[in-house]
Each structure stands twice: as C-alpha cells, then as structure tokens.
Amino acid sequence: MNLKLKVWRQKNAQSEGKIVDYEAQNIPADASFLEMLDILNEQLQAKGEEPVVFDHDCREGICGACSLTINGIAHGPSATTTCQLYMRHFKDGQTIFIEPFRARAFPVVRDLMVNRSALDRIQRAGGFITARVGSAQDANSILVPKKDADRAMEAAACIQCGACVASCPNASAMLFVGAKVTHFASLPQGQPERQQRVLQMVRKMDEEGFGNCSNHYECEAVCPANIPISVIGQLNRDYPAALVKDSVV
C-alpha cells in the first residue's frame, strides 16, 4: 500500500519544528507501524535525506518505549502500543499525521522522539517501597486478599509509555500517578509509606508542569495496559487524606 505521511520534523529541542510531507510506497499491509517507518527511512536514506527519528525498543508491546500520536490518537487507532499497530488498520492512499507525544513536560528531543524522564522523576519521588523486600516470601506469609492483589496487578501493568499524557486534552499525568499510587496502596508492603508517597508524587507531578485531570477519560481509552480511571479516583481519595494527616494530625 501507498501512504501520504505528514510527519513532524524537528532538529532539536531548541529549534522550531514543522510538518513535512512524505510518500511511503510499497508498504505491506502486515507491516507494523514502526516497520512502515523503517521502510520510509530506508527510502529516505537511499535519496540521501535524513531519516525520521522515533523511539522504539522491544517491538513486542511490552516495554512502553514507542510513542507517536497518529492522526491525533496516542499510539494510533488501536488500544495497543504503536509497535503492535499494523498497517492493515489504514486504507491504501490514506493521509496519516504522525506527531510526537505533546506535553510541555515531554520536550521533543528530535523529530518524533520526546524526553519522558519527567515520569521517571515522579516515580523517583515515591513510586517504590524503601525496605528491601529480598527474595520471594513463603506463600501466605503475607496475606493479600484476592481482590486487592488483582487491583494491585491491574495498576502495576502500567508501562509508563506516556500515552495518557499525550492523549489528555490537558496533558495530565494523573492516570500514570494514579496507577503507581494504587499499585502500592493496594498491598500491605505499600502501607508504611503510603501517605508520603502520594504527597511527594503529586508534588513532583505538579512541579513537572503536567496539567490537571478534567475527567475526559481519553487516557483510559488509549492506554495500552488498560489502566482504568478508577486509579485516578484512588489518587483523588488518598491525596487529601494524606495531606490532612501530614499537616493537621
């Protein structure tokens, strides 16, 4: 298939970027979106042009490295990572806009590659437990109700890809932070630092310049790990409770 691509090109964080038109030719329908870009880059290099820079790693839908906002939707028209999106989802001759994940907190490094370390800094502010947990415990030495284990597991599925931020009309990171907070808040090991964790992660999130959730739920629709917006509800519950304990009690 042949495609008309409108790709964001930007030399570096300081320079102004712009949309550049490309024709991608002879793309197999079973190529993944990233493979399509590989083919485009080969075609560009053959003409002596600079290839398009984009993030990718495992290409198995696990790592969360790939990004791209495709026709306005983070990771494109299927709720997977971009590497798991196949060209058969598009029509021959279709025009496709390919832009980087847009957020002030995600500065463009080059072309379609953005710096998502703001999420790492939020994670470092409290998204862990300090105690060394050692190797796996004997079964049933710490009792976790099935419901709580499921909830923790659901939240822990977050691969930190940043699609929630990219898709949010306000570039909010609350689905990400909510997932991290819910993950630990659902387990006994997360309790001792529960209060400080939510306070520090929210403070860092605000400092990094992410927006504020206005309950549009775009994030949930694009999340490749199916994180539900109820984790934002948990964040909304835990934060004021922790703040009351921290500043009043």
Next chain:
Amino acid sequence: MNFLARFYGSSIGKKWIVALTGLVLVGYVIGHLIGNLQIFAGPDKINAYAAFLHSIPGPLWVVRAFLILCFVLHIVTTIKLAVANRAARAQRYAYSASTELKPAKKTMLLGGLVVLSFVIFHLAHFTARVTDERFHHLPKGEYDVHSMVILGFQNPLVAGFYILAIFFLSMHLSHGFQSVLQTLGVQSEKVRRPVTIGGQALAWLIFVGYVAVPVAVLTRQLQVIP
C-alpha cells in the same frame, strides 16, 4: 505551610474545590427549581414563598453569601486550572482527534461562561429588578413574584436567553455530576455507569423543570392574574 495553602496549591486540591463548590451549586440549582415550580400552584403559593424568604433576611443573606463564595471559588479555581492545562500543552497537535470527547465535556468552559453571563443578567433582572421598570409596581405588591416572572418571560428575548442558558447549564451538569463524584474519589468501576447515566438524567430533568416556566408563559398557559 498550613493545610489550606498546601491543598489549594496542589492540582488535586484545586480539583476538589471545584468539585465541592460544584456540588453546593447543584444543590442550589435543585432548590431554586423547586421554588420556581410553585408558580404552577398559583400566585398565592409562590408569592407567600417569596415573602417568607424576605421575612428572614439574616439566614437569607448567610445563604446568599455562601453561594456567592462558592460561585466565585468555582469560577476562579477553574480558570486557574484551565490556564495551567493550556500551559501543559505548549505545542498543540496539528491533527487533533479524540476517542471520548463528548459535546458536554468540550463545552464545560464555554457553557460555564454563558451561565455566568446569564446569572449576572438574571440577578439584575429578577433580584435587583434594575432592567424592567414594571417590576417596581407589580399588581399584588412588592413580593408579587408570580406577575413579575410572567411579565419578564413575555419578552421572547428574555425567555430565549433563559432557555439557552439553562441548556448550557444542563450540558455543564450532564458532565459535571459524574465528574464531581470522580474527583471526590467516590466513583468506582461498579457505580460508574449508573452514576454517569443518572447524572445525565438529572441534568436534563433540571432542564425540563426550568424551561417549563418560560414555555408556559410564551404559550400563555401562565398569565398575570390581576
């Protein structure tokens, strides 16, 4: 730093303020509607209600002051959040699309501003009575709300703006009700669907209730009883 400063300084704290004040204002919208609907029970009923409210100026002004505080906080805090949200996406998408965006969500700010301009007019119109000379000598005296409302809505422009504003208010509430519960953290996956549908139903019931009065006046179902 004290609790309130830290709370209001945070993203989640501001969202809570918008949600809590929104909840107070929804309560007021429902209370006001119940007051309005008394017009269908005839002039004596609603005029007595108006006279009663004015007979207790102390509590009336306490409630009014609280409502004004909530109204101002709701708007000022939302503007602060909206400014931060714009800044958080410095560079906009060339191609913007959405999977979830519904008209109600998209018009929260615009609709809110329409409602704000309406509230200012509405207070000048029926509360301060500065826009219509006739309201100063009503057939049944100062608290003849029945005649005042009917005279007011006989002007199609006034009735039209009222219906438009109530439409935007209902749109606002159809997203707002569910949004409040999510922000206050009381919404779970289990209750999400009923809360969303229930909130929308409540919003449009409010629309029907409010719009019934100007529609009844324009269709001459309600007339001034001399």
